[in-house]
Amino acid sequence: MNKKILMAAIMAATPISSQAIDYSFSGFGSLVGGATTDGEEFRPHVKYGGGKYDESFALDVESRLGIQGTVRLTDDLAVTAQVVSRGGYNWRPELKWAYVSYQVNDNVQIKAGRLNSPFYLYSDFQDVGYALPWVSAPRNAYMVPADAIEGVNVITSFSTEKFEHVIEVYAGRYDDGQNKYETGHLDIETPTFGLTYMPTYDGWLTMRATYHEGTDLEIISKDLDGLRTMLEGIPAPAKFLANAKFKHERTSFSGIAVKAELDRLTLIAELNQLDWHTSILPHQKRGYISAIYQVNDKFAPYVTLMKNNDSGGDLEETGVGALDAALKAQFGKSDTFGWAVGGRYEIADNMALKAEYQSQSSDIPKNEQTGEDVADTFRVALDIIF
Amino acid sequence: MKSIKNSVLIIVLTMLSSAAFAEVAVIVNSANGASISKGDITAIFLGKTKKFSDGSVAVPIVSDGAITDEFNSKLLGKTSSQLKSYWSKLVFTGKANPPKKVSDGEVLQLIKTNNNMIGFVDSAAVSGDVKVVGKF
Numbered sequence: 001m002n003k004k005i006l007m008a009a010i011m012a013a014t015p016i017s018s019q020a021i022d023y024s025f026s027g028f029g030s031l032v033g034g035a036t037t038d039g040e041e042f043r044p045h046v047k048y049g050g051g052k053y054d055e056s057f058a059l060d061v062e063s064r065l066g067i068q069g070t071v072r073l074t075d076d077l078a079v080t081a082q083v084v085s086r087g088g089y090n091w092r093p094e095l096k097w098a099y100v101s102y103q104v105n106d107n108v109q110i111k112a113g114r115l116n117s118p119f120y121l122y123s124d125f126q127d128v129g130y131a132l133p134w135v136s137a138p139r140n141a142y143m144v145p146a147d148a149i150e151g152v153n154v155i156t157s158f159s160t161e162k163f164e165h166v167i168e169v170y171a172g173r174y175d176d177g178q179n180k181y182e183t184g185h186l187d188i189e190t191p192t193f194g195l196t197y198m199p200t201y202d203g204w205l206t207m208r209a210t211y212h213e214g215t216d217l218e219i220i221s222k223d224l225d226g227l228r229t230m231l232e233g234i235p236a237p238a239k240f241l242a243n244a245k246f247k248h249e250r251t252s253f254s255g256i257a258v259k260a261e262l263d264r265l266t267l268i269a270e271l272n273q274l275d276w277h278t279s280i281l282p283h284q285k286r287g288y289i290s291a292i293y294q295v296n297d298k299f300a301p302y303v304t305l306m307k308n309n310d311s312g313g314d315l316e317e318t319g320v321g322a323l324d325a326a327l328k329a330q331f332g333k334s335d336t337f338g339w340a341v342g343g344r345y346e347i348a349d350n351m352a353l354k355a356e357y358q359s360q361s362s363d364i365p366k367n368e369q370t371g372e373d374v375a376d377t378f379r380v381a382l383d384i385i386f
Numbered sequence: 387m388k389s390i391k392n393s394v395l396i397i398v399l400t401m402l403s404s405a406a407f408a409e410v411a412v413i414v415n416s417a418n419g420a421s422i423s424k425g426d427i428t429a430i431f432l433g434k435t436k437k438f439s440d441g442s443v444a445v446p447i448v449s450d451g452a453i454t455d456e457f458n459s460k461l462l463g464k465t466s467s468q469l470k471s472y473w474s475k476l477v478f479t480g481k482a483n484p485p486k487k488v489s490d491g492e493v494l495q496l497i498k499t500n501n502n503m504i505g506f507v508d509s510a511a512v513s514g515d516v517k518v519v520g521k522f
Contacts, residue, residue, distance in 0.1 A: 026477050044507050068478060075436075075443065080480045101480055106435050111480065124479035131474045155481075346467045385474045 022072040027386045030129035032062040032136075034379030037357075041208045042375035043134060047145050050088035053377055060087030062136065062379075066096070066127055076103040084127055096148065111153045118196055119144050119167055121208055121257040121270055129383030133266070135303055135311040135342055135356040136381075138288040140306045141272045144253055146174050146188040164203075168196040174214065190217035190251075194378075208257040212307070217249040240316040243280045280328065280331050282342040285309040301343035306360070308336040329364070336362045336374060347382075410457045411509035413494075413516040415501045418442075422519040427522070428461055430504060432472070433482030438492040438504075447497075451490030457506050460522045 014230050035057040036042050043052040044062050048221040051061040057218055068082040082097040099113030118124060125131040151172015158165055171193040194212030201207075231244055255272040271287035312333040318323055342356030359376040399445045412427050414420075420438035429435045438444045448454055458464055464472060476482040488496060493505045497516050509521050 024483060028474065028478065070480070070483070078480075084476070097480070099480070103436075106437065109481070125475050128474055128478045131471055131478070275517075297467065349466050349470050352467075366506075385470065 020024055023070065024072075025067065025069050026064070027067045028128045028130060028384065029065045029386075030063060030381055030383045031059065031128075032129070032379060032381040033057055033059040034061070034377055036375045036377050038376040040375035042377040044139055045088055046139065050086070053375070063087040064127055069095075077101070079095055089154050101260075105267075107156055107158050109155045111155075112151070114148060114150055115153050115170065115172070116147045117144075117170065117174075117192065117194055117212060119147065119210065119212060119253055120255065120272065121259065121268070123147070128385065129354075129381055130350070130352055130385045131384075132299060133268075134290070134293045134304065135354045135379050136339075138270075138290070138304055138306050138340070140308050140336065140338060140360075141270050141286045143272065143274055143284055143286055143354060149174050149192060151192075162202045164200045165200040166196075166200075168198075170194055170210075174217075187220035188214075188217065189220070190214035190249075194253075204261045206257075206259040206281050208255070208259075210253075210255045210257075211333075212250070212253040214251040217251050219246040219249070221246070230323065234318055234320055236318045236325070240280070240318070246279070248374055249279050251275065251279075252277070264294045266293070266294070280315055280327070282310045282312055282331050282333070285311070298346045299343065300345075302341070304340040304342075304358075306336075306338040306340070308334070310334045334364050336360055336363055350385050352383045354383065355379070356381075404418045408453055408456050408462060409509040410453060410506050410522045411518050412457075412461075412504065412506045412520045412522070413497050413512065413518055414504045415497055415499075416515060416517045417501050418517060424461065424520060424522070427504070427520065431457075431462060431485060433476055433484070443502050444476075444504055445500070445502045446485035447488050447493060447503055448485045449490040449493045449505065449507070450487055451508075452507045453490070453506065457522075 024085065034052050034053050037056055041052045041054050041057055043050070044092070045051070051058070053061055060358060064084055064086045066082060066084040068080065070078050070080045072078045080097060080099055080100050081095065083093050084096045085091045085093045095114065097114055097116065099115055101109060101111045104108050116123060118128070122137045126137055127141065129136070133220060149170065149172040151170055153170040155166065156167045161301070169201065172191075174188055174190050174192050191210065192214045194210065196208065196210040198206065198208040228244055228246070231241055235241070236244070252275045253272065255270060257270040260267045269289040271285075273286075274284040276283060277334045280317060286306075286308045288304055288306040290302055292300055292302040294300045310333060312328075312331060315327055315331055318327070338360035340356055340358035342354060345353045347353050357376070357378045360374045362374045392505040396455050410419060412422075414422065418438070420440040420442065422438065426435070426439060431446050432449070436444060448457075455466060458466060458469055477484065490507075493507050494511070494513060494516060497503050504519075509518075512518055
């Protein structure tokens with residue numbers, strides 16, 4: 001449906017092609033290199049198959065290049081597309097955004113097409129390293145493995161006395177297939193909706209509350225299919241099997257955030273929660289707090305503390321020891337704590353150099369950990385916009 | 387010889403002081419009748435509004451000259467890299483585009499011939515055929 005809207009808009013633009021068409025191009029890029037210092041592996045992508053850091057220095061895990069083009073059809077109507085190419089996905093170009101936007105008035109903007117779900121404070125420009133104070137947004141709290149939707153999004157902004165308010169509402173469908181990538185095996189599909197309210201007080205204090213729901217979610221994954229076949233073969237308890245079907249799931253994401261810009265000091269905190277209703281997948285409650293200090297026009301060091309409280313999903317003992325241990329490791333309860341120190345240095349008006357060291361520890365013994373998130377990692381990044 | 391040295395000194399000091407204390411004049415077309423406050427200027431140049439107070443379309447233009455840093459710090463309260471970062475957030479979320487950049491010498495000419503444009507120049511460069519809405 002949205003492709004039709006896009007085509008209609010492009011066709012509508014054709015008759016006026018004799019006039020000068022107002023278009024613009026912008027781009028961003030990040031060259032990120034890193035390695036783990038403790039022999040563990042660190043996966044910076046929330047999505048599967050994006051590569052991971054290990055002991056040898058790698059430049060292709062997080063490096064990316066994005067190009068965005070906008071064609072203004074009228075003062076109020078525009079078509080925008082953004083293509084991102086990532087080292088973690090063999091530099092294969094991915095159409096991240098393709099939407100028609102209509103500015104109803106100064107207060108209301110409507111977008112339709114391929115968009116992203118604004119789960120987090122930094123969702124909108126998570127890939128634009130230059131717009132972030134850190135090497136990357138804290139990975140632990142940016143945990144939803146799907147963010148591309150096809151749908152409609154309405155942003156309303158208005159001011160009262162000392163507040164600026166932004167309300168964002170969207171509805172659509174996730175179709176964020178990762179199985180199109182050779183290295184990944186996960187695809188998520190669901191109808192979805194969400195809303196976000198973000199007031200800013202007096203220009204310096206921003207607050208944000210957000211809620212999203214996937215109403216009929218299906219996880220398409222060979223790994224999970226294999227697990228289910230195994231559980232059916234044992235056979236596992238009926239209730240457990242019902243929770244391991246990975247179809248018709250309801251899932252919700254909620255988050256709160258605060259950002260305070262106090263002269264040279266900026267404090268940012270986010271607390272996010274991902275709940276899988278009726279599933280063995282673990283509920284994730286994760287947050288961070290970060291302090292960034294602008295020493296001068298050029299240099300801004302930061303420190304970040306991160307905390308995960310992942311409660312186990314609805315697991316039941318299957319009676320098969322090895323399987324139970326594997327399930328517990330994959331879907332069980334875990335607490336993780338991490339910290340990061342880093343800094344940003346402005347090389348030029350459109351270029352920043354960053355470095356970060358982060359360390360994470362978990363209450364799960366190292367030999368029982370299955371993820372690739374608990375590691376000590378050093379990264380450097382060169383971010384540009386053009 | 388001494389007088390030459392003094393002249394050089396005076397010229398250098400004048401250049402330094404003009405760079406440090408340049409006054410920014412925000413200008414519009416002389417036919418523009420809208421009342422424009424400092425807050426309106428900031429909102430227009432930060433992409434928060436696209437219209438003047440009388441409802442007509444506002445087209446901000448910025449120069450590539452030295453006066454731009456002065457304007458950015460006095461009216462927008464941002465350094466040039468902070469401003470770049472601010473715009474990158476808006477551009478890459480499709481919310482707004484930064485003002486068109488023109489060469490320093492073009493600003494006056496464009497404002498003179500376009501009713502909707504708003505720009506800024508060094509107040510020493512203002513000519514009589516544009517309307518100054520504020521000096522900062």
